[in-house]
Each structure stands twice: as C-alpha cells, then as structure tokens.
Amino acid sequence: MKKVLVLDACIRREESRTKKLLDRAVGVMKELHEDWSFEILEVDRLSIRFFDQESLMERDRLLAEGRRNHPRFDLAHQFAEADAIVIGAPFWDLSIPAALKVYIENISVDGITFGCNAEGLYGKCKAQWMYFLTTRGCAFENTDMENGARYLEGLCKMFGIDAFYEVHAEGLDMEGAEISRLMEAALAEAEHVAEGLVL
Numbered sequence: 001m002k003k004v005l006v007l008d009a010c011i012r013r014e015e016s017r018t019k020k021l022l023d024r025a026v027g028v029m030k031e032l033h034e035d036w037s038f039e040i041l042e043v044d045r046l047s048i049r050f051f052d053q054e055s056l057m058e059r060d061r062l063l064a065e066g067r068r069n070h071p072r073f074d075l076a077h078q079f080a081e082a083d084a085i086v087i088g089a090p091f092w093d094l095s096i097p098a099a100l101k102v103y104i105e106n107i108s109v110d111g112i113t114f115g116c117n118a119e120g121l122y123g124k125c126k127a128q129w130m131y132f133l134t135t136r137g138c139a140f141e142n143t144d145m146e147n148g149a150r151y152l153e154g155l156c157k158m159f160g161i162d163a164f165y166e167v168h169a170e171g172l173d174m175e176g177a178e179i180s181r182l183m184e185a186a187l188a189e190a191e192h193v194a195e196g197l198v199l
C-alpha cells in the first residue's frame with residue numbers, strides 16, 4: 001500500500017473553491033489506485049501552534065537529546081514516511097494560510113524531514129512528488145508576487161521531494177471574472193495531472 005498524505009488547508013471548507021480542486025484531484029487518484037491509501041489532515045484543525053520561546057527551547061532540547069521518537073514529532077514522521085504529498089491551500093496574503101505555515105513549522109525537523117551537513121541542506125523525505133492545488137483572487141502571471149507555490153516548491157528541495165506539480169485557478173475575485181470558466185479549466189487540469197501521477 002502506498003501512502004498519500006493530503007494536507008487540506010481549505011479553511012472555508014464547503015465554500016472553498018480550492019477544496020473543489022483538491023477533492024477532484026484526490027477523487028481521481030482514489031478511483032485509479034486502489035493500492036494507495038489516503039491520510040487526510042485538516043491542518044487548521046490540528047492541535048499545533050506556532051513556536052514561542054518555550055516550545056522552541058523544548059524542541060531544541062529534545063533534538064539535542066536525540067529524542068526524535070517524542071510524540072511532538074509524530075506529524076514530522078508521518079510527513080517523512082508518506083510516498084506522496086497532496087496540498088490544497090488558497091492563496092492568502094501572497095502566500096499560504098498561516099495554519100499551513102504552522103504545520104510546516106512543526107514538521108520541519110532536523111534529522112526527520114531534512115538534514116544539514118557541510119554541503120548544506122539535504123532531504124530525508126520518502127515522497128516522490130508533491131501535488132499542490134490552489135486558487136487566487138488576482139492574477140500573478142509575470143509578477144514576482146506569488147509566494148505560495150514558489151515557497152512549497154522550494155520546500156520540496158529541502159525535503160528531498162524530487163517532483164512538484166501545481167494547478168491553480170487565478171483571477172477569481174477580479175472584476176468581470178468568468179469564475180465558472182476559470183474553475184472548469186482548473187478542474188480539468190487538476191484531473192489531468194492527477195491521472196498522470198504514479199507511485
């Protein structure tokens with residue numbers, strides 16, 4: 001059984017257009033691959049917080065003691081052991097929702113998801129690919145303001161995940177936007193990319 005970890009950061013849930021893309025992509029994968037299992041995490045509903053001084057010091061102490069089996073690192077192990085990662089997250093403030101960032105802060109653990117040696121960072125994750133689905137209010141082609149997909153693609157390099165796939169619908173909140181046409185095109189692309197993914 002191959003393990004696909006699905007990170008759902010579609011905070012508006014049933015109202016979310018990004019969730020529609022995510023559901024379509026996951027639906028196609030479930031249909032095509034009976035031998036893949038799907039673990040779905042709603043990242044904004046996890047009992048995790050951003051680091052403060054105390055929690056960061058506790059983490060550093062555990063790592064210094066080599067206690068990477070501590071429950072606080074369970075999410076990091078789950079991420080590191082997944083065969084593939086799927087993320088659905090809307091574009092917020094030129095990037096991703098804070099809940100997803102907090103999740104990333106918690107799973108980025110030296111010695112579990114990545115390592116660092118004299119040459120620099122290297123990845124320790126098993127995942128062969130990350131598939132990111134998003135929607136954006138405005139359009140960002142030919143600008144340098146898109147920091148969501150760009151950030152996650154960079155993280156793939158740090159985690160040792162070789163392939164990054166992204167599907168987006170953008171310009172959805174712009175005046176005169178043909179929302180259904182934009183969404184239909186993105187849904188078709190989400191399906192097409194999902195069909196081509198292998199493990």
Ligand SMILES: Cc1cc2nc3c(=O)[nH]c(=O)nc-3n(C[C@H](O)[C@H](O)[C@H](O)COP(=O)(O)O)c2cc1C
Pocket residue numbers: 010011012015016017018019089090091092093094095135136137138139172173
């Ligand atoms: C808190 C918040 C921040 C947002 N920030 C941006 C932004 O920086 N740029 C942009 O183009 N759209 C922004 N939007 C609009 C969303 O990207 C857009 O409506 C998207 O389709 C929402 O996805 P959803 O339907 O999955 O929730 C923001 C929306 C919210 C709620």
